[in-house]
Amino acid sequence: xxxxxxxxxxxxxxxxxxxxxxxxxxxxxxxxxxxxxxxxxxxxxxxxxxxxxxxxxxxxxxxxxxxxxxxxxxxxxxxxxxxxxxxxxxxxxxxxxxxxxxxxxxxxxxxxxxxxxxxxxxxxxxxxxxxxxxxxxxxxxxxxxxxxxxxxxxxxxxxxxxxxxxxxxxxxxxxxxxxxxxxxxxxxxxxxxxxxxxxxxxxxxxxxxxxxxxxxxxxxxxxxxxxxxxxxxxxxxxxxxxxxxxxxxxxxxxxxxxxxxxxxxxxxxxxxxxxxxxxxxxxxxxxxxxxxxxxxxxxxxxxxxxxxxxxxxxxxxxxxxxxxxxxxxxxxxxxxxxxxxxxxxxxxxxxxxxxxxxxxxxxxxxxxxx
Amino acid sequence: xxxxxxxxxxxxxxxxxxxxxxxxxxxxxxxxxxxxxxxxxxxxxxxxxxxxxxxxxxxxxxxxxxxxxxxxxxxxxxxxxxxxxxxxxxxxxxxxxxxxxxxxxxxxxxxxxxxxxxxxxxxxxxxxxxxxxxxxxxxxxxxxxxxxxxxxxxxxxxxxxxxxxxxxxxxxxxxxxxxxxxxxxxxxxxxxxxxxxxxxxxxxxxxxxxxxxxxxxxxxxxxxxxxxxxxxxxxxxxxxxxxxxxxxxxxxxxxxxxxxxxxxxxxxxxxxxxxxxxxxxxxxxxxxxxxxxxxxxxxxxxxxxxxxxxxxxxxxxxxxxxxxxxxxxxxxxxxxxxxxxxxxxxxxxxxxxxxxxxxxxxxxxxxxxx
DNA sequence: TTGTAAGCGTTATCAT
DNA sequence: ATGATAACGCTTACAA
Numbered sequence: 001x002x003x004x005x006x007x008x009x010x011x012x013x014x015x016x017x018x019x020x021x022x023x024x025x026x027x028x029x030x031x032x033x034x035x036x037x038x039x040x041x042x043x044x045x046x047x048x049x050x051x052x053x054x055x056x057x058x059x060x061x062x063x064x065x066x067x068x069x070x071x072x073x074x075x076x077x078x079x080x081x082x083x084x085x086x087x088x089x090x091x092x093x094x095x096x097x098x099x100x101x102x103x104x105x106x107x108x109x110x111x112x113x114x115x116x117x118x119x120x121x122x123x124x125x126x127x128x129x130x131x132x133x134x135x136x137x138x139x140x141x142x143x144x145x146x147x148x149x150x151x152x153x154x155x156x157x158x159x160x161x162x163x164x165x166x167x168x169x170x171x172x173x174x175x176x177x178x179x180x181x182x183x184x185x186x187x188x189x190x191x192x193x194x195x196x197x198x199x200x201x202x203x204x205x206x207x208x209x210x211x212x213x214x215x216x217x218x219x220x221x222x223x224x225x226x227x228x229x230x231x232x233x234x235x236x237x238x239x240x241x242x243x244x245x246x247x248x249x250x251x252x253x254x255x256x257x258x259x260x261x262x263x264x265x266x267x268x269x270x271x272x273x274x275x276x277x278x279x280x281x282x283x284x285x286x287x288x289x290x291x292x293x294x295x296x297x298x299x300x301x302x303x304x305x306x307x308x309x310x311x312x313x314x315x316x317x318x319x320x321x322x323x324x325x326x327x328x329x330x331x332x333x334x335x336x337x338x339x340x341x342x343x344x345x346x347x348x349x350x351x352x353x354x355x356x357x358x359x360x361x362x363x364x365x366x367x368x369x370x
Numbered sequence: 371x372x373x374x375x376x377x378x379x380x381x382x383x384x385x386x387x388x389x390x391x392x393x394x395x396x397x398x399x400x401x402x403x404x405x406x407x408x409x410x411x412x413x414x415x416x417x418x419x420x421x422x423x424x425x426x427x428x429x430x431x432x433x434x435x436x437x438x439x440x441x442x443x444x445x446x447x448x449x450x451x452x453x454x455x456x457x458x459x460x461x462x463x464x465x466x467x468x469x470x471x472x473x474x475x476x477x478x479x480x481x482x483x484x485x486x487x488x489x490x491x492x493x494x495x496x497x498x499x500x501x502x503x504x505x506x507x508x509x510x511x512x513x514x515x516x517x518x519x520x521x522x523x524x525x526x527x528x529x530x531x532x533x534x535x536x537x538x539x540x541x542x543x544x545x546x547x548x549x550x551x552x553x554x555x556x557x558x559x560x561x562x563x564x565x566x567x568x569x570x571x572x573x574x575x576x577x578x579x580x581x582x583x584x585x586x587x588x589x590x591x592x593x594x595x596x597x598x599x600x601x602x603x604x605x606x607x608x609x610x611x612x613x614x615x616x617x618x619x620x621x622x623x624x625x626x627x628x629x630x631x632x633x634x635x636x637x638x639x640x641x642x643x644x645x646x647x648x649x650x651x652x653x654x655x656x657x658x659x660x661x662x663x664x665x666x667x668x669x670x671x672x673x674x675x676x677x678x679x680x681x682x683x684x685x686x687x688x689x690x691x692x693x694x695x696x697x698x699x700x701x702x703x704x705x706x707x708x709x710x711x712x713x714x715x716x717x718x719x720x721x722x723x724x725x726x727x728x729x730x731x732x733x734x735x736x737x738x739x740x
Numbered sequence: 741t742t743g744t745a746a747g748c749g750t751t752a753t754c755a756t
Numbered sequence: 757a758t759g760a761t762a763a764c765g766c767t768t769a770c771a772a
Contacts (some may be wrong), residue, residue, distance in 0.1 A: 007491075009749055020759045036757055054494040055512065059433045060749030063764045069492075070428065070472075078461060084454035091448060091475050100489060105461050118469060121377075122425040123440075146425065174430045230655055241557075261661040262744060284656070285600055289632040291661025379765055390743050396768060401746045405768095406741055430765035 006195040017048055024049075028056055043129045062124065070100040071312065072128045074122030080228065080256060083131065085280070088306025090129060097313060106133055108194060114139035121148075127312045131190060134159050134198055141354070145168065149315035153308040155198035156326070163307040163315065163324040169199045172297040172331040173206030176279040179295070179333055181248040182216050183341030185277060188216065189247040190342070191236045191253045191261055192225035201282065203253045212336045222247070225257065233260020234267075239267055241276075247340065248277060255282035258294060272339035283334060292337035300329050376422045393421050394419075397505035398426055417615040441500045441682060446478040450598065451625060452652045453501065456523065458501060459675025464514035469496070476503055476537065478564060478597070491518075496684045501526050504568055523678040526696070528726060532693040535678040539569045542667040543576030543700040546649040549665070549703055551584050553714030555619040558586065560593035561606045561631055562595035563624045573623045573651065578694060581645050589646055592617070595627065603630020609648075611638055618647060618712065620649030622679065625652035628664060633678070643710035653704060662707035 009030070014021045014303055020043060026035045027045040037122050043054060062068040071094055077081045091101045106113035110133045118141045120128060127149035132142065138159045146160035180188050190207055192201045210217035223281055224236035233252065237260055240247060252258035258280030262272065269278050273292055280287065283298040307327055380499035381400070384391045389411060390648035396405045397415040432438040441464055445453045472490055476483035480503045488496060490510045497519035502512065508529050516530035521568055526534050551559050560577055565568045574593060575737045591613075603622065607671030608619060622628035632642065640646050643662055648659065653668040677697055685691055 009681070011749075021749085022751080022759060022760080026758090027747095030750080031751095038757060041757080046687050052508070055488060057494065057749050058435075058492045059438065059494050060431055060764085061751075063427075063429045063433055063748090063766090064750045064752085066764070077458070078448075079451070079455040079458040081449070081451060081454070084451070084457075085449040087454075087473075088447070088449040088475055091473060092477075095486075100493065101473055103457075103461060103471055104465070105458055107462075116465075118425060122428045124427065124429050125471065140423070256655065259659055266659070285626065286660065288655070289629055289636070289661065290659050292654065297482050339382040381765075391766080392744080392768080393742060396742090399767080401767090408741060414743085427765050431767075433750090433764090434766050434768085436748070662767095714744085 007057075010054075013045070013048055013052060013054055015050075017044060019045070028054075028355075029041050033300070065179055067126050067317075068124050069098055070099075070102055070123070071127050072102045072104070072117075072121070072123075072125040073130075074104045074106055074113060074116045074128070075131045076113075076133060077228065078103070078105045081153075082299070084270060085301045086250045086305050087132075088308055089302055092307040093306055094253045097309070103134045107113050108133055110134075110139055114259065117141040117145065127151070127316045129153055129308055129312055130162075131155050133194075135198070149319055151308050151315065153304060159200070161324045163311055163326065163343055165311060165327040165329065166199070167299040167329045168201035168329050169331075170206035170209070172281065172299075173203040173253070174210045174334075175206075175331070175333050176251050176281075176297050177207045177210035179279060179335075180277060180339060181210065183277075183339060186216055187222075187245060187247040187250040188249040189222040189224070189240045189253065190251045190253060191233050191240070191257050192223055193228040193232075193257060195226070200253055203251070225253075228256055229252050230256055230260045230263070233257040234264050236364060237261040238268070239263035241265070241270060246276075249339070250276060250278050252278060252280040254289070255280060255284050255296075257281075258287070258296075262290060268359075273338050277339040279333075279339060288336065295336045295338045296334050297331050298334050299331055303329055377427075378422045379636055380424075383415070383418055383422060386422075387414060389415070392452040396423075424432075424563065435494050438470075439468055440472055440493070440495050441548065442474070442493075442495040443482060443487045443500075444474045444476055444485075444498070445491070446471070446500045446503060447474050447598065448475045451654050452524075452669070452673040453630040455671045455712055456501075457676050458524075459672055460679055463676055463679040467679070476502055480504075480509055484511045487515065489519070497521070497522055497686045499678055499682055500532075501525050502568075503564075504566070506574045506656045518692040518700075519682060519689055520605050521678050521682045521685065523674060529566070531694045534680055535674055535681060535699065535703050536569070536711065537674060539572035539701075540576035540579070542651065542669075542703075543573040543621060543623070544580045545576075545701070545703050546651075546667050547577045549579035549649060549705075550579065550619040550621075550647060550709060551586070553709060556586055557592075557596070557608045557615060557617040558619040559617040560621045560623060561603050561627050562593055563598040563627060565596070570623055573621075583726075598624050598626055599631075600630045600633070602628055603627040607631040607634030608638070611635070613639060616646075619709070620646060620648050622650040623649060625650060625654050625666075627651075628666075629656070632660060635663050642710050644661055647709040649709060658706065665706045665708045666704050667701050668704050673699055685738070 010024045014024045024045055027037055027042050032042045035128045047261055073090055077083055094101050103126060104116035106116055113133050128153055131154045134155055134157050143160055150286045152164035154161050177188060226232045250261055252261045261278055265272050265276055272278050276280055280294050280296045283296050287294040287296055324365045380391045384394045394415055397407055397412050402412045441461055464471050470705055472495055474486035476486055481505050486692040498572055500522050501524045505525050506526055521534055522532050522534035524536055578588045581716060594601045594609045620631055622631045631648055635642050635646055642648050650664050650666045653666050657666055672675045
């Protein structure tokens with residue numbers, strides 16, 4: 001902010017007090033002790049400082065100190081609740097450690113991401129937290145991160161072997177799929193987000209593992225979806241539901257995607273969970289009040305944020321700190337009401353196809369506080 | 371990032387090329403023309419620059435230029451979907467104008483907010499966008515903003531008379547209340563967010579206006595709630611629903627609050643919209659798939675983001691640009707299924723108290739695409 | 741057409 | 757216990 005009452009600098013203060021800028025600097029940066037500044041001058045400086053409302057210029061300070069006490073955060077979509085919550089945690093922890101956060105939205109676009117990284121580096125952030133788009137060949141700015149303090153979150157990247165913190169996407173999908181299989185489902189499909197993206201592909205892999213282990217079909221025709229938007233999910237769900245043998249269970253590999261599936265089922269007058277069961281990823285406040293409440297795989301967002309920041313601070317402190325850690329956090333399934341148990345209660349007495357919705361299904365079960 | 375292959379600077383490049391830093395600077399900042407640099411050297415510099423992957427140090431540049439091409443964004447809760455979406459719009463527009471965004475979460479706490487502002491100023495952001503907590507006496511850093519490029523968003527502040535962009539909270543609440551009154555509701559209560567906060571108090575005022583105009587009771591006992599959390603909303607809704615004369619309609623003054631009301635009604639086995647009607651604020655993707663789909667007041671988030679950024683850029687360009695503008699954007703009501711029409715269809719033939727839920731109610735009406 | 745040098749606001753080294 | 761001063765990496769008069 002160039003203009004206005006010309007924000008006072010150390011020089012101004014020094015002049016006013018008849019001391020040198022060095023002295024003012026030493027006091028204001030808490031080095032009074034170390035430099036044995038007399039208590040008298042120290043107080044004079046402190047007083048004048050607070051009186052004049054001086055703020056030491058971090059730009060100049062950073063230039064001189066060669067560190068900015070700031071980190072960069074590049075995520076694909078700030079408005080996606082998962083990333084919004086993650087960003088909040090990261091900012092919160094960063095702040096507590098004295099760091100500021102420069103944020104950028106890569107819009108799930110590799111080029112935008114590359115620009116964002118370049119910009120953050122040019123601003124000399126001390127470190128970078130990145131949820132990489134990661135679908136095509138990794139960009140030049142991205143490769144350059146190998147040598148710097150940078151931690152990935154939510155998504156991995158093979159090429160620059162960077163440390164990362166993610167939740168156990170694969171196991172999550174496996175758990176979700178098993179949950180359905182155990183309840184008698186055999187035709188289980190996936191509504192995916194951005195294919196090629198780590199979290200997405202891992203989840204697909206988990207689903208496939210569980211399906212294959214039970215000898216169930218898990219070909220690519222059972223996976224639909226082109227991105228993490230509600231429209232993409234709507235289209236994907238429609239496609240899956242229009243097939244000849246309609247799936248009895250769907251995995252929605254992201255919270256926004258679940259909304260699309262819900263909407264598509266409603267449009268097609270397909271009742272969840274009566275006609276179709278659904279397990280979604282990422283718990284959200286609203287997941288407990290949809291109709292029906294959603295059975296979901298919950299990611300430990302607070303832990304993700306905390307750990308990624310701690311890892312980054314560690315890398316900043318010692319950039320040569322061993323091989324890239326990969327921290328994989330466990331997820332858990334929260335059972336609510338979107339999965340129907342297809343197993344007959346009294347086997348063979350009631351033909352499945354004629355059975356009415358079982359009122360003991362957990363469709364309206366009270367949910368645990370989020 | 372201090373260490374690593376010592377990011378090359380202009381000096382390095384200049385030395386390698388046998389030209390002066392000045393020349394490199396002039397070329398790299400696109401001033402080749404103005405300084406009549408020969409095409410030959412210009413190309414040599416450009417080539418060497420892209421080859422070495424140089425990034426000009428914005429810190430030093432900003433120090434010299436006395437502007438950072440960065441803005442600060444301080445909001446009460448990044449993870450609140452409304453603010454997350456707003457942040458996304460602001461970042462997007464800022465990026466397009468060449469600005470970076472420094473973000474901070476004030477946690478709805480005046481002290482944290484004050485610190486965040488101080489920090490951003492010390493980092494010399496060119497301008498500040500702020501959704502002020504604004505409940506208690508305004509802090510010193512906040513007051514100091516009067517003289518700088520700063521625009522408020524979503525919430526107003528009287529004291530430093532700053533330009534602001536908000537949606538028409540008051541009118542929104544009025545519309546919502548009238549919507550209920552027109553459908554025969556007479557006991558209408560509010561579940562509020564943080565009292566003392568501009569948006570909240572304006573909404574209360576709008577409700578009160580509409581109620582008073584119809585001669586309906588609108589005392590403080592009909593307003594409950596202590597903050598924008600789901601737990602607060604849960605408690606508030608419970609309190610309202612336990613009263614002797616239970617309201618037939620509730621206004622939830624925020625999207626998270628609506629979730630609390632929904633949950634509370636479910637807990638108390640009160641059916642929405644049969645036994646209780648609900649109008650909420652802030653449209654969200656999930657609002658169309660709750661049970662029932664929510665009738666809501668939608669805020670023009672994209673426009674809010676765009677306009678606040680444009681206003682800020684204008685203030686940065688000419689800080690003395692006239693009196694503080696107050697831009698109030700219109701909201702609109704989206705009718706879905708959470709409001710019941712209490713007017714008898716054939717007056718006096720069917721006693722209201724015995725009337726079954728009217729199947730023509732819009733409880734399951736298809737919603738417009740969000 | 742290009743180089744020299746001052747200066748942006750700090751901090752750290754070396755004196756005193 | 758404190759002051760001068762160089763340096764951080766860049767931009768821009770002013771010189772040449």
